[in-house]
Amino acid sequence: MGEVKDYLGDYALAKVPEAERRTFLNQLMIFMGVLAVWAAVFAGAALAAWYDAVTLVVTVVIGCIILGIIAYLTGFIGSRTRASTYVILRHPMGRVVAMIAGIIISGISAMIWFAYETWLFGVIMQGVFPGVPFMKVEVASVWGGILMMTTALVGYRALSILSYFIVPAWFIIIPMALAAAIDVNGGWDALLAAAPPQPMGIAAGITFTVGLYIVGATIAPDVTRFSRRPHDGPLAWFIHVVVFMPIIMAAGGFLQLLAPGTNLAAFMVSLGMIWAVLVTGIVGQWSTNDNNLYSSSLAWCNAIPIKRVYWVAIMGIIGTIIAALIALGFGVSLQALLIFGTFLGTWIPPMTAIMIADYYIVRPYLLGEKDATKRYDWGPGTEYSMVNWPAVVGIVVGGFLAWWAPQVNPAIPGVGIGFGVSFILFLLLMTICVKAGIKYGLGKWIETEKGY
Amino acid sequence: MAVEVGTFRSFFTKLNLVTIILAITILILSMLSSPKAQGMFAAFAIIMLVITIIGQLRVSMAKELKQAGERAVQTVWIWTSFGFVPLTMAPTPYFEFTTPIMAAMMVIGAILLLLGAFLLLRIKKLTGVYLSV
Numbered sequence: 001m002g003e004v005k006d007y008l009g010d011y012a013l014a015k016v017p018e019a020e021r022r023t024f025l026n027q028l029m030i031f032m033g034v035l036a037v038w039a040a041v042f043a044g045a046a047l048a049a050w051y052d053a054v055t056l057v058v059t060v061v062i063g064c065i066i067l068g069i070i071a072y073l074t075g076f077i078g079s080r081t082r083a084s085t086y087v088i089l090r091h092p093m094g095r096v097v098a099m100i101a102g103i104i105i106s107g108i109s110a111m112i113w114f115a116y117e118t119w120l121f122g123v124i125m126q127g128v129f130p131g132v133p134f135m136k137v138e139v140a141s142v143w144g145g146i147l148m149m150t151t152a153l154v155g156y157r158a159l160s161i162l163s164y165f166i167v168p169a170w171f172i173i174i175p176m177a178l179a180a181a182i183d184v185n186g187g188w189d190a191l192l193a194a195a196p197p198q199p200m201g202i203a204a205g206i207t208f209t210v211g212l213y214i215v216g217a218t219i220a221p222d223v224t225r226f227s228r229r230p231h232d233g234p235l236a237w238f239i240h241v242v243v244f245m246p247i248i249m250a251a252g253g254f255l256q257l258l259a260p261g262t263n264l265a266a267f268m269v270s271l272g273m274i275w276a277v278l279v280t281g282i283v284g285q286w287s288t289n290d291n292n293l294y295s296s297s298l299a300w301c302n303a304i305p306i307k308r309v310y311w312v313a314i315m316g317i318i319g320t321i322i323a324a325l326i327a328l329g330f331g332v333s334l335q336a337l338l339i340f341g342t343f344l345g346t347w348i349p350p351m352t353a354i355m356i357a358d359y360y361i362v363r364p365y366l367l368g369e370k371d372a373t374k375r376y377d378w379g380p381g382t383e384y385s386m387v388n389w390p391a392v393v394g395i396v397v398g399g400f401l402a403w404w405a406p407q408v409n410p411a412i413p414g415v416g417i418g419f420g421v422s423f424i425l426f427l428l429l430m431t432i433c434v435k436a437g438i439k440y441g442l443g444k445w446i447e448t449e450k451g452y
Numbered sequence: 453m454a455v456e457v458g459t460f461r462s463f464f465t466k467l468n469l470v471t472i473i474l475a476i477t478i479l480i481l482s483m484l485s486s487p488k489a490q491g492m493f494a495a496f497a498i499i500m501l502v503i504t505i506i507g508q509l510r511v512s513m514a515k516e517l518k519q520a521g522e523r524a525v526q527t528v529w530i531w532t533s534f535g536f537v538p539l540t541m542a543p544t545p546y547f548e549f550t551t552p553i554m555a556a557m558m559v560i561g562a563i564l565l566l567l568g569a570f571l572l573l574r575i576k577k578l579t580g581v582y583l584s585v
Contacts, residue, residue: 023585025526160584164529169536172499176492176537180546183488275540 078221
């Protein structure tokens with residue numbers, strides 16, 4: 001299959017050419033830029049309602065290792081195929097299901113994240129500058145949303161430059177603030193003695209942690225497709241989540257255990273770290289949210305092929321309006337983040353499981369496509385099925401069980417159930433189909449010259 | 453405006469040396485301050501020193517101009533970003549810096565940001581590498 005010309009911009013539906021591929025450090029900085037966000041700190045604070053300091057760290061580290069493994073596997077597909085997540089999904093799910101799945105994973109989810117973090121940006125600005133009209137939550141959400149759209153409009157190069165600019169400082173400033181918070185609130189002894197108000201089983205925290213960032217793990221190919229060597233991007237994802245995410249979540253959680261009801265941003269302001277909060281708040285939030293919007297635009301390009309910049313503008317404006325509406329009527333609540341993280345954790349892992357199962361097991365061992373670079377070949381003229389029904393069954397059954405099982409017993413990890421059931425069911429159905437000669441791909445879609 | 457790799461290495465070494473001196477200055481200033489500042493800012497200065505020295509070694513070992521340019525850009529991005537740390541954290545009352553030391557820290561932060569911006573643009577011009585390398 002031939003190389004496709006880049007009609008939509010930033011290789012949304014085209015293979016990333018060799019000249020545009022980036023280094024390991026570039027990929028690490030982009031991923032850490034996504035993580036450099038106050039939402040991750042606040043998520044750690046939410047976990048402090050359930051766990052003491054040691055259990056919190058153990059829970060987060062386990063969740064992060066699971067995320068790292070998942071993203072390594074998805075990211076490697078991206079760096080091998082040079083395709084975005086949504087183009088990759090065409091192979092295991094069929095062309096039409098890939099459009100819908102892409103919209104669920106990123107088209108809408110990433111846009112909601114964009115809206116949520118834009119609102120959070122407004123909350124931080126109001127916290128730092130109370131009483132300033134330009135910094136009111138609803139106003140700061142609007143100008144913050146517009147600011148964050150700018151780099152997403154430019155594309156991958158701008159995402160990289162912004163990440164390089166802020167990430168090293170962010171990951172020095174936040175641990176410094178955490179150290180100060182522990183010192184001011186009684187030190188390590190007080191932290192280790194602090195007990196959570198509503199103790200909970202470790203499975204719920206792992207589910208929460210995985211659910212919090214499962215979209216990021218699933219859409220790792222959006223960035224790793226630019227990876228210079230096949231393992232650079234996946235390894236960068238693994239390192240950023242296993243090494244740095246626990247530090248960020250611990251920062252929020254530890255302070256919450258020591259001084260319940262205090263968030264780290266407000267605490268930093270109380271210590272006089274106003275400029276540090278501003279820099280980490282404005283640029284950190286920006287370096288995360290532009291990635292959300294970028295991925296959302298790629299997903300929409302796979303469904304409706306108009307220029308990527310138009311999708312950035314459309315989704316950015318919708319997300320900014322939602323953020324302003326939340327600011328006007330939704331209030332400030334960590335509970336909202338818990339609900340959202342749990343919801344994502346329910347439906348997206350089944351899709352991720354099917355992508356991994358198809359690329360690493362079905363293609364090489366059932367269909368005999370051993371060459372990893374050829375396994376998901378794509379470009380003008382490539383033939384896809386419209387719907388791959390075993391994938392649809394896997395997603396629906398796995399997603400339902402992931403939602404239902406924790407309702408019966410909260411100790412059951414919904415994310416794990418969803419991922420595991422979908423993975424096994426998809427493999428089982430594909431094995432039966434291949435061995436018995438049953439047609440698993442329904443309909444036919446031939447890729448156009450524009451990659452659609 | 454491409455240059456010889458040796459000329460570029462020499463140019464980078466001179467400006468990277470400035471960063472090493474600034475990192476050592478932060479280390480010394482933190483040692484002259486309160487125990488709260490000593491630990492955190494000394495750790496920061498050491499991280500900065502290590503990264504700058506590793507960057508210097510990587511550029512010195514580069515075999516061609518493009519490779520040297522890419523490694524130089526990566527190093528400079530990191531210490532440029534580090535400029536935010538003394539600039540924003542030094543004024544914090546928690547660290548109990550005296551006014552002259554606080555001012556010196558903030559000046560160092562500003563120098564890192566400005567020098568970094570200059571050097572990044574210069575490296576791009578000399579080697580032709582992307583800033584988003």
